Amino acid sequence: LRGLILLEGPNLFSAAASAGLRFETILATEDDFDTHQRAGRLGQRVTLVSDRVLSAAADADHPRSPVASAVAPEESVPRPANTVILVGLSDPGNAGTIIRTAAAFGWDVARTPNTVDLWGPKTLRAGAGAHFSTGIWSVPDIATLGDTHTVIATLPRPHVVSPPMPGPYALLVGNEAHGLDTEVVTEAHAVLSIPMAGDAESLNAAVAAGVAMYILDQ
Amino acid sequence: LRGLILLEGPNLFSAAASAGLRFETILATEDDFDTHQRAGRLGQRVTLVSDRVLSAAADADHPRSPVASAVAPEESVPRPANTVILVGLSDPGNAGTIIRTAAAFGWDVARTPNTVDLWGPKTLRAGAGAHFSTGIWSVPDIATLGDTHTVIATLPRPHVVSPPMPGPYALLVGNEAHGLDTEVVTEAHAVLSIPMAGDAESLNAAVAAGVAMYILDQ
Numbered sequence: 101l102r103g104l105i106l107l108e109g110p111n112l113f114s115a116a117a118s119a120g121l122r123f124e125t126i127l128a129t130e131d132d133f134d135t136h137q138r139a140g141r142l143g144q145r146v147t148l149v150s151d152r153v154l155s156a157a158a159d160a161d162h163p164r165s166p167v168a169s170a171v172a173p174e175e176s177v178p179r180p181a182n183t184v185i186l187v188g189l190s191d192p193g194n195a196g197t198i199i200r201t202a203a204a205f206g207w208d209v210a211r212t213p214n215t216v217d218l219w220g221p222k223t224l225r226a227g228a229g230a231h232f233s234t235g236i237w238s239v240p241d242i243a244t245l246g247d248t249h250t251v252i253a254t255l256p257r258p259h260v261v262s263p264p265m266p267g268p269y270a271l272l273v274g275n276e277a278h279g280l281d282t283e284v285v286t287e288a289h290a291v292l293s294i295p296m297a298g299d300a301e302s303l304n305a306a307v308a309a310g311v312a313m314y315i316l317d318q
Numbered sequence: 319l320r321g322l323i324l325l326e327g328p329n330l331f332s333a334a335a336s337a338g339l340r341f342e343t344i345l346a347t348e349d350d351f352d353t354h355q356r357a358g359r360l361g362q363r364v365t366l367v368s369d370r371v372l373s374a375a376a377d378a379d380h381p382r383s384p385v386a387s388a389v390a391p392e393e394s395v396p397r398p399a400n401t402v403i404l405v406g407l408s409d410p411g412n413a414g415t416i417i418r419t420a421a422a423f424g425w426d427v428a429r430t431p432n433t434v435d436l437w438g439p440k441t442l443r444a445g446a447g448a449h450f451s452t453g454i455w456s457v458p459d460i461a462t463l464g465d466t467h468t469v470i471a472t473l474p475r476p477h478v479v480s481p482p483m484p485g486p487y488a489l490l491v492g493n494e495a496h497g498l499d500t501e502v503v504t505e506a507h508a509v510l511s512i513p514m515a516g517d518a519e520s521l522n523a524a525v526a527a528g529v530a531m532y533i534l535d536q
């Protein structure tokens with residue numbers, strides 16, 4: 101049984117509608133003409149609510165109308181295309197931002213079982229609609245990725261400088277606080293480290309993933 | 319009169335302490351030995367508090383001990399070094415993430431008057447201590463930047479492809495929803511657009527700034 105997802109605000113709602121999602125519920129305020137019109141075209145009923153009810157139904161602190169629920173889309177089928185692998189990522193905002201970057205760069209996104217839910221409300225908001233324009237799949241076991249992908253571990257410091265390797269890439273991005281486990285790094289064919297100015301510095305996980313995807317695309 | 323800033327959690331607290339900030343108040347729980355030790359070495363008094371009081375004093379939903387306040391550091395003096403210019407940025411998390419990236423890449427950060435406060439609690443948390451290891455200054459008027467910097471506007475689509483130009487760069491990053499105003503873009507010497515896969519896609523402001531800094535560093 102797949103769960104329901106929450107689509108908050110006009111951009112997420114229209115991205116989901118364009119992707120053909122069927123909504124279970126659509127809550128909208130009276131002055132949200134766009135949603136009333138759009139739902140009418142889709143033949144879907146809208147429940148008229150006050151700002152207060154909209155806020156209560158939403159996860160965001162200051163939601164914009166509409167707030168809709170829908171059955172989560174089917175998971176994508178893994179494919180030999182460039183893919184960011186979220187390995188134990190815990191921050192939903194980072195996960196959503198990485199999905200947004202991946203869609204912009206034409207990459208897929210996959211997650212390991214210990215990574216935050218990619219379809220939670222915060223992740224959807226940070227994804228800004230990109231959830232519906234890129235492949236999102238699951239990796240039960242990092243070790244199997246090597247059959248279809250060149251596996252690249254992103255590490256903060258250049259322990260190893262790896263030669264350029266052909267794609268498609270599976271780019272491993274680790275947990276915000278702990279990074280990638282040693283066992284995971286040993287599964288990788290290559291290591292990518294983004295050059296930094298000082299030893300004490302570090303990059304946000306979503307920024308590191310974005311710069312790494314850009315580097316591998318060159 | 320400069321305001322007080324809020325330093326939440328051990329990492330921000332120790333980055334601020336290492337930078338020589340004097341704390342006005344330090345609240346810590348009884349089991350936070352590191353802070354008690356560190357404050358002792360600094361000759362600063364710690365107020366023992368319960369988890370509940372710590373939460374009430376903090377801005378974060380789930381703060382870690384300690385929570386300290388200090389007078390904001392003096393603003394840095396503008397200098398002809400690579401600098402990200404935040405032009406009307408409104409999200410404190412994005413601003414802090416850009417400060418973190420700038421510090422990692424050895425760049426300064428400056429803001430226009432209509433940009434979010436760079437020393438607010440959310441911006442400090444997203445900065446992860448980088449506020450204390452990079453220059454942070456103010457730009458009253460974009461037009462004056464051209465005297466000392468090569469001014470580069472980041473735009474989502476390549477309207478103009480600009481030739482490579484010598485630094486130091488002033489990289490203009492615009493508001494999350496509206497981007498850079500036309501008047502601001504006309505002040506730029508060059509335009510930088512990050513190549514994207516689809517026309518509908520876009521990048522988070524902090525990811526775009528990170529990739530742009532990386533490109534200009536090459």
